[in-house]
Amino acid sequence: MSTSSAPANLMDALVSLCKRRGFIFPSSDIYGGLNGFFDYGPLGVELKNNIKAAWWRDFVQRRDDMVGLDSSIIHHPTTWKASGHVDNFTDPLVDCKVSKQRYRADQLFWAAVNVETDEPFSITLTGLQSNHLGPDKYITLIGYVSALESERTNEELLEKAETLKRKKGIRGKLHPLVPNDFTYANTENIPFIPSPALGGINGIDKVDQLMPPRSFNMMFETYVGALRDDSAVAYLRPETAQGIFINFKNVLDTGRVKVPFGIAQIGKAFRNEINPRNFTFRSREFEQMEIEYFIAPDADWQKCHREWIDAGLAWLESIGLPRALLSEYAHPKEKLSHYSKGTVDIMFKFPFGVQELWGFAARGDFDLTQHQQFSGKSMEYFDEAAKKKYVPHVVEPSVGVDRILLAALCAGYAEDEAPDEKGKPEKRVVLRLSPRLAPVKVAVLPLVKNKPELVAVAEQLHAKLQRKHVVFYDQSGAIGRRYRRQDEIGTPWCVTIDFDTLANGTFTLRERDSMKQERIDEKTLFALLDEKLD
């Protein structure tokens, strides 16, 4: 067996292959591309469809407790008020003009530093303005401190305040600090607040280091109808999940479902990412496969959560992502949204780092309750067994189609060696995609094209296979070249029609990864495909 490895600049090789062979193109390529958008070519769309089909079959059709849904991309705008996206999908960011650092306003803490004394400071001597608080009690503002959010933000602020006091040579008692995050800063105090990158300590002089917080709304806006006024504003959905929640009642009333059950949806979602990066990994338009799995409020959500994570891991392995490249990341409790009981991500080791692939959030009854409130419609479910009404809780497995596709390409791309016709080893590029995902399942190749009888048999077999599978017919060039061509696009099998085929109906089956060949007949081939593609 020859050695196989991924090149150091795997992403470059992959991007090049994707374009060269028609998997993924930059969107609007002829106009110079558009940042954060991609188009899937002839092979890319097959691969993508295969991922979606496999997921849908395994998680919807092959289960008794799942139903599907395909909601519109644009929902009633109130949907996004209820979900919190209108208010929370914006992240106010603060830029430091000097260090060029950027902070999230809600993670940047600051405090005014005041000192208590029994006599006022003399303005002329110190430049400080004291305020009279009571008998023999004066309070004086001596500066500002700042620190980034951490386990010891408050201690850090306090230390900096002490340092400031010491440096200024000021005596007196430190007035208790009142730390605020930067969303509570205003034009009055922003010029005085120091940037943490520059020490985070400042006196009472204007330093103008930080910019006022700026909001970045991640939702794409559009207008429904011809009128472009505020009442017509609508959003392209930033996630498919809300389409499921707003259809919960409809599915409940018509779908003959009983808790616990899940609703699955595959569809496009849009996020105005500040900075798309890493090929298709963070795109502004992408496709999600989401499930909302509804359970009783008193059910063991942790067990359910765990089962879905395990199901996700098993499925990813089944489509060819090696377990060694997968890991789990549990979001720290303090970072969770107030309604989330727990979120675990399945991570994948991409060439550009370990990144989130599939998120599993336990969202409680937050979403349904919100929609119940905003719509005025009951989201309650009557549980026949328990004889009671409740709003179900939910576990949400959410994964990006494009990310799985990218992960499959990254995991599958390999360069190894194959002998040429003289037996000399040559470099070979091979995409080791699992047969279920491979865009082309079989290539049918007549050994030589100038023998009409071989071509005729090959064409017949091709036509027959084509009725059930994506197959490729290729008669141009030497046989080895044609094998390599298929290796590069991940075709798992090639069948070669030769002169023995005419005599006994058998042909050569050549396997992509091992390059092994065996003689089989048509019946065996179809049986093999049925088994491996199931």
Place this chain on the structure above:
RNA sequence: GCGGCUGUAGUUUAACGGUAAAACCUCUGCCUUCCAAGCAGGUGUUCGGGGUUCAAUUCCCCGCAGCCGCACCA
């Protein structure tokens, strides 16, 4: 969004202040009895816009796009 680097054919790269080249890929024909063979032929390129210049793909500016780092990623 900031900083650095970059942009020539589908891909990888070369060259030049005087109007662009190679390899691979792709396509056609011939040849070919199992791992990128050979011969002949064909398509196709200076990211966009401005400026300097007699002349710009080359130098300058602005956009756009990509890569790397920082920041961000509900």
